[in-house]
Amino acid sequence: MNSDHIDVRQHILDTAKPIILGKGFSAVGLNEILTAADVPKGSFYHYFKSKEAFGEALLENYFANYCERLDSIFNTQDATAAERMLAYWASWLETQSCDDRDGQCLTVKLAAEVSDLSESMRGSLLRGTQQLLARIALCLSEGERDGSLPHYTSCEQTALQLYEMWLGATLLTKIRRDRSALEAAMQSTQLILKIN
Structure with missing residues (x-):
């Protein structure tokens, strides 16, 4: 796969993610994505066989990026596992309680919507x-192990x-539309992990 192919494909995925985070998968038409990405319809079908295949690729890309961020937190060498674990949940609390759509959880946004509509997207989730x-x-x-x-x-x-x-x-x-549930989750997490 050449870099132009990867770049255009990735550009479509990157452009679509905040739109889908805002509206959901079913409510967003291909024309909206293609207009925002400035990509012709024929090019879209060159990269994705269908909207469902696009949704599957979007989720796979999301999880690949998420796993990279998670690995960067969990592989911090100068922190205990407890500190790394708390850093992860603190990051979750901050990203999911702010209005920055780009940091929102695609799993939360799409799980209920697409799991009954698309077996391939459910599998990606x-x-x-x-x-x-x-x-x-x-x-x-x-x-x-580290105590x-x-x-x-x-x-x-x-x-x-x-x-x-x-x-x-x-x-x-x-x-x-407030962070009280996430703050309660943090308190419960600290109890489960037995750390303050």
Whole structure:
């Protein structure tokens, strides 16, 4: 794949993400995306077979970028696993409680909408969240080893518990238009992790 192909494809994905974060997947037509990206319709179909394939690529790109950001937090060498874990959740609290659409969670925005409409997009959401959960569980395990976190019966189950709580808190934040649910999630996280 040549760099022009990658650049135009990535440009379409980058342009579409804030639009879809604002309106949802179904409400956004291809013409709106193509106009914003300044790309002809024929070029779109050169990169994506369908709107559904585009949605799948959008989610895969989102999770790849998310995993890079998560890795940069979790791979900080001069911090304990507990400190890295708290940095991740603090970052989540800040990005999901502000009005910056670009930092909003695409999983929260699209999960309910597309999971019943597109099996391939549901699969992208599932694979992406599994990648995130594996990283969270690994950090919890590292915390057990470095002594900064307690021993858990299952790091994977604890990671799932934390992630589900934060997803729910993010949904409530959208409903309430305040950060109280995310602040409560942070307090509960500190209790689960046994850190202040």
